[in-house]
Amino acid sequence: MSQRVVLNLGMGDLYSGFPAVTIHLWEADDPHPSKFVGSLPAAPEIPELYRSWQLVYEALHDRLDWHPRIEIEVADVTNVSEIEFGKLCQRLTDQINTWLNSESFRSIDQPLRTRLNATDEIRLLIETNDRLLQKLPWHLWNFFDHYPNAEAALSTPEYQRADQVPTQSTSKAQILAILGNSRGIDLNQDRAFLERVSSQAEIEFLVEPRREQLNARLWQRWDMLFFAGHSSSKEQGVIQINPTDSLTLEQLRYALRQAIAQGLKLAVFNSCDGLSLAQQLADLNIPQVIVMREPVPDLVAHTFLKHFLSAFTGGRSLYAAVREARERLQGLEDEFPCASWLPVIYQNPAVAPTTWREWCGRVGEQESRGASEAREGIRRKLESRISNILLSSVAVTALVMGVRWLGWLQAWELQAFDHLMRSRPAEPQDQRLLIVTIAEEDFQLSEQQQRKGSLSDLALSRLLEKLEPHQPRAIGLDIYRNMPVNQALPKLATRVRQNDRFFAICKVSDVENKHPGIAPPPEVPPERQGFSDVVKDADGVLRRHLLGMNPDPNSPCAAPYALSAQLAFHYLEFEGLSARYNSDGNLQLGQVIFDRLGPHQGGYQQVDAWGYQILLNYRSYRSANEIAPTVTLNEVLTGKLKPHQIKDRIVLIGVTAQSAHDYIPTPYSASHGFYQEMPGVIVQAQMLSQILSAVKDGRPLLKVWTFWGDALWVWSWSIAGGVLAWRLRSLIQQVILAGATFGILHILCFILLIQGNWVPLVPSVLAFFVTYGGVAVYISLKKQKHSLTSKQD
Incomplete structure (x- = not known):
């Protein structure tokens, strides 16, 4: 079984540590990864050891005349023996394993290992932009001793799939082999190993080409780009294409981008010090690159290429082939020494690893598939029988709705919901709000020197002094403060106690998760307290808005409503609108009813609908984090805020500093090709804006249909699948209309979501294609039976 593991080291370095390390595990073809979170401590001895190792390694190259594929400067270590070098290698290995076996990392290492089997083929991707971390020999981690079919690869944290252009397929792999400057090295061996696979590949060799010649050939379609010769990464990746000319990949950027768009899947640089080359190609979204981390001796380069080509063309996966050749x-x-430390894969996580089989035999496969499709098209006659279509569609709809009721489609439906949410058009910022953020640099303000938590009493006092004269409608403090105000600031205690516009948060105790809760500020009366609790889905994403609950009487937080609801109620009371419950027990503000979410509603079929929950209709301007005007604590304290930016607004105060760890995954977290969680104060603003916008602007709340409404919708798409399978003869027509139908379904779901209706997308797609496939198979079997009967007659 193939498994993908992504280790994201987050922010930090080896000198200060990595406070937020995450591992995502994709098991087999499951699109929903498991996630483990931990940290790694500082390990300043590793950089020092690695630098010593690197200096000695280069010195041995120079002293032992290894014929490396790089121009090496004489290192400042010249008198170290190979025995001492071996000890240095062992020390570096021990330090790496000590670091990766640290206590703070076990919280993700041990759960990960319990989900993996020793027989699994594991692709471990290490996401980091830190050059030193990329240089480290990650295969020395004892993890790889326990999993003999695992191999490490490097990746940048930001990546995306390159745009593809249509190209003509061929029956052989297409390889462009560049044999550059050969001074002091033997490139004939590289050519000989490549020529051994010429029966399965069309290989074009460019021997010491000119720049214009190389540029022109890169504009063609290739499966693999191979380079052998001198290269280096001193400042940026450089290849020597002939005895006089050296190029950076930036100088070939447009040609390489075109090659990738036309299907270039793998680049192999059998040359020295190639990490910068890999990084430059990663910026162009190439699927995979294989490079050498350090200077590589000629014989090592030949041996690696021989065994890699043998394993890869013999059917092994790319990762398995690299591990075998490396070992x-x-x-x-x-x-x-350390020859096996050199090869490394650079992987684009947005693209599945390539295989040799994908490159070969495509014409034969397409001809076979075309013949099969033609036979299917002939068998699909206009034998429309409405009763059969209706019977099939009813059966399929019942099956899909039953599976949905059991909750088996919930994860897919939530992912589709997130996709549609992110696709909606931008909306203007909510000018009723003002968000005051506390960023990392705000912790260094002089007012923050005696803080307990994220905001000191002095900073809060001066912040309120700046805000209150300009008459904000309300002030919401999204920061826990369960301790009394410092006695040295009696005016602050009086202000938060008596100001009926000041609201604060607390956290309700959670017996199930053994959380004791967090009390509100002692000076704030109960009517101006709001809980901070939210309800996340099984994947950790926040899609629901918890408006109210009945807290445990023993909880330190007894607030019945969320902070967002309390602020909205206070704001709307100025407009003459008070919250009440209608005869159905639903919360009502003005003419707007906030329908409570219950079990088995919409895409939520396995959900604990405790408390008063509604769907959260996020608002996005340029991004969902820019829902309202935002200023920093420092900007407010230094008087950079204008009175009109405060008057009659709700001011939300909260922390956005990464070190506070107040971040929540949302449907927008995976947008723009990278993962970014939302600060808690922005989430509060989203919830608050949802209430105000619904009441004041008529912005729709998200609603779901009844069970029978959903069933009728799914049934209609099931019928559509059956009709297409029965009525269309041409496979091309079927594919086009099936794709068009899916596009129409997607657009309708998108339009309805904008209008506030979350309708079934995934169940409808399943019903459409299951009915379509079932009717198509039935027609095929009937045609075969008819053919056999005709022959017997």
Whole structure:
């Protein structure tokens, strides 16, 4: 079984540590990963050891005349023996494993290992932009001893799939082999190993080409780009294409981008010090690159290429082929120490790893598939039988709705919901709000020197002094303060006690998760308290808005409403609108009814609908984090805020600093090709804006249909699938109309969501294609039976 593991090291470095390390595990073809969170401590000895190792390694290259594929400057270490070098290698190995076996990392390492089997083929992607971390020999981690079919690869945290252009397929793999400057090295061996696979590949060799010649050939369609010769990464990746000319990949940017768009899947640089080359290609979204981390001796380069090509063209996966070829280099380490440390994969996580089989035999497969499709088209006659279509569609709809009722489609439906949410057009910022954020730099303000938590008493006092004269409608403090105000600031205690516009948060105790709760500020009376609790889905994403609850009487937080609801109620009371419950027990503000979410509603079929929950209709301007005007604490304290920016607004005060760890995954977290969670204060603003916009602007709340409304919708798309399968003869027509139908379904669901209706997308797609496939198979079997009967007659 193939498994993908992504280790994201987050922010930090080896000198200060990595406070937010995450691991995502994709098991087999499951699109929903498991996530583990931990941290890694500082390990300043690793950079020092690695630099010493690198200096000695380069010195051995120079002293032992290894014929490396790089121009090496003489290192400042010249008198170290190979035995001492071996000890240095062992020390570096031990330090790496000590670091990765640290206590804070076990919280993700141990759960990960319990989900993996020793027989699994594991692709471990290490996401980091830190050059030193990319240089480290990650295969020395004892994780790889326990999982013999695992291999590490490097990746940047930001990536996306390159746009593809249509190209003509061929029956052989297409390889462009560049043999550059060969001074002091033997490139004939590289050519010989490539020529061994010429029966399965069309290989074009460019021997010491000119720049214009290389540029022109890159504009063609290739499966693999191979380079052998001198290269380096001193400042940026450089390849020597002939004895006089050296190029950076930036100088070939447009040609390489075109090659990738036309299907270039793999680049192999069998040359020295290639990490910068890999990074430049990663910026162009190439699927995979194989490079050498450090200077590579000629024999090591030849041996790796021989074994990699043998394993890869023999059917092994790319990762398995690289591991096998890399481990075979250990047989050379008497003569070339650390040879097996050199090869590394650079992977674009948005693209599945390539295989040799994908590159070969495509014409034959397409001809076979075309013949099969033609037979299917002939068999699909106009034998429309409405009764059969209706019977099939009813059966399929019942099956899909039953599976949905059990909650088996919920994860997919929530992902589709997130996709539609992110696709909606931008909306203007909510000018009724003003968000005051506390960023990392605000912790360094002089007013914050005696803080307990994220905001000191002095900073809060001066902040309120700046805000209150300009008459905000309300002030909401989204920061826990369960301690009394410092006695040295009696005016602050009086202000928060008597100001009926000041609201604060607390957290209700959670017996199930053993959370004791967090009390509100002692000076704030109960009527101006709001809970901060939210309800996340099983994948950790926040899609629901918890408006109210009945807290445990023993909880330190007894607030019956969320902070967002309390602020909205206070704001709307100025407009003459008071919250009440209608005869159905639903909360009503003005003419707007906030329908409570219950079990088995919409995409939520397995959900604990405790408390008073509604769907959260996020608002996005340029991004969902820019829902309202935002200023920093420092900007307010230094008087950079204008009175009109405060008057009659709700001011929300909260922390956005990464170190506070007040971040929540939302449907927008995976947008723009990277993962970004939303600060808690922005989430509060989203919830508050939802209430105000619904009451004051008529912005729709998100609603779901009844069970029978959903069933009728799904049934209609099931019928559509059956009709298409029965009525269309041409496979091309079927594919086009099936794709068009799916597009129409997607657009309708999108339009309805904008209008506030979350309707079934995933169940409708399943019903459409299951009915379509079932009717198509029935027609095929009937045609075969008819053919056999005709022959017997």
